[in-house]
Amino acid sequence: MLYIERDKKGTIVAIYNAPNDMATEKKNSVDEEVLDFLSETAGEDSKKLLLSISDKGMIRLIEDLVDLLIRKNIILFTELPDEAQTKMQERSKLRGEIASHSLTVDDII
Numbered sequence: 189m190l191y192i193e194r195d196k197k198g199t200i201v202a203i204y205n206a207p208n209d210m211a212t213e214k215k216n217s218v219d220e221e222v223l224d225f226l227s228e229t230a231g232e233d234s235k236k237l238l239l240s241i242s243d244k245g246m247i248r249l250i251e252d253l254v255d256l257l258i259r260k261n262i263i264l265f266t267e268l269p270d271e272a273q274t275k276m277q278e279r280s281k282l283r284g285e286i287a288s289h290s291l292t293v294d295d296i297i
Contacts (some may be wrong), residue, residue, distance in 0.1 A: 189216065
């Protein structure tokens with residue numbers, strides 16, 4: 189999640205990865221207004237960072253989708269390639285450990 193700072197006219201003047209006194213409005217990384225701001229002000233490195241942030245969200249989305257398909261018996265876990273099974277098990281174990289410590293993924297990213 190990104191946090192937006194605006195001027196008095198309502199124009200985005202800064203984007204942060206954590207909230208602060210001037211930036212409390214939440215936007216996602218593919219919001220059209222965010223992308224417009226970055227196209228006008230950000231260099232390629234900033235755009236790559238934004239893409240990387242978006243990738244993290246997409247990874248979680250795909251992971252949740254695969255879990256849903258497995259729970260609904262649309263696909264079997266064992267039908268996934270061995271490497272995919274291993275990665276899914278590792279992430280599931282890590283999420284379980286994080287949850288047992290009352291943290292969320294967003295707390296550590």
